Amino acid sequence: MATKHAALHALIEPVVAAMGFELWGIDYLSQGKHSRLLIYIEGENGVSVDDCADISRQISAVLDVEDPIAEAYRLEVSSPGMDRPLYTLDHFRRFQGHQVALKLRSAFDGQRKFRGLLAGIEGDEVLLQMDGEEYCFPIESIDKANIVPRFDK
Numbered sequence: 700m701a702t703k704h705a706a707l708h709a710l711i712e713p714v715v716a717a718m719g720f721e722l723w724g725i726d727y728l729s730q731g732k733h734s735r736l737l738i739y740i741e742g743e744n745g746v747s748v749d750d751c752a753d754i755s756r757q758i759s760a761v762l763d764v765e766d767p768i769a770e771a772y773r774l775e776v777s778s779p780g781m782d783r784p785l786y787t788l789d790h791f792r793r794f795q796g797h798q799v800a801l802k803l804r805s806a807f808d809g810q811r812k813f814r815g816l817l818a819g820i821e822g823d824e825v826l827l828q829m830d831g832e833e834y835c836f837p838i839e840s841i842d843k844a845n846i847v848p849r850f851d852k
Contacts, residue, residue: 703727706767707736714757715740720750723779724786727768734772736762739779746778781848788820788838795819798847801827803840814847 707725715722715738723739740746740754755776762774785791785799794817801813813836815829824835825844 703767710761710765710767711738711758714761715754718750718754718757719743720746720754723790724784726784727772729770732771734768734770736768736772736774738774738776739784740776741779751776751778782845785844785846788823788825791817791820791825791838791844794846798849799827800845800847801825801836801841802843803836804842805840807834807836807840811842 704725704727707727708722711725712722719742721741723741725739726735726737728735728737738754738758740751742750755774758776759774762768783794785794797817798814799817803811803813805811807813813827813829813834815827815834818826818828818833820826820838821835823838825838825841827834827836
């Protein structure tokens, strides 16, 4: 799957960049005939529905020609939103000081799900503060990470 993800990124990133946006991330959810390719884009001035539609048309044209996914799928383009997924060390660095929810690929101390303050990164490890303790998780051990939105401001 890592090579499929890399191939998709290589096809999609130049299209998104040419349209003046940052490719935030890609998720492919294989669910038989209900599979979805989720493309998250970030813009300096935000992301509108029209931006998503324009980029979706451009990406769709490239994917139709290159055909990197054999089975049927639905293409969705959107902003990462308030509960944005975090994919790279740079994403974790940019959102230091925010609450995050992590799901690990395999259990650590008997659990896979963690929620705490993103304290930063150290090398290729994500630092998470929880209950007065600091945990270090190698980025490759993180299956999924999202910002936990705050509504109290």
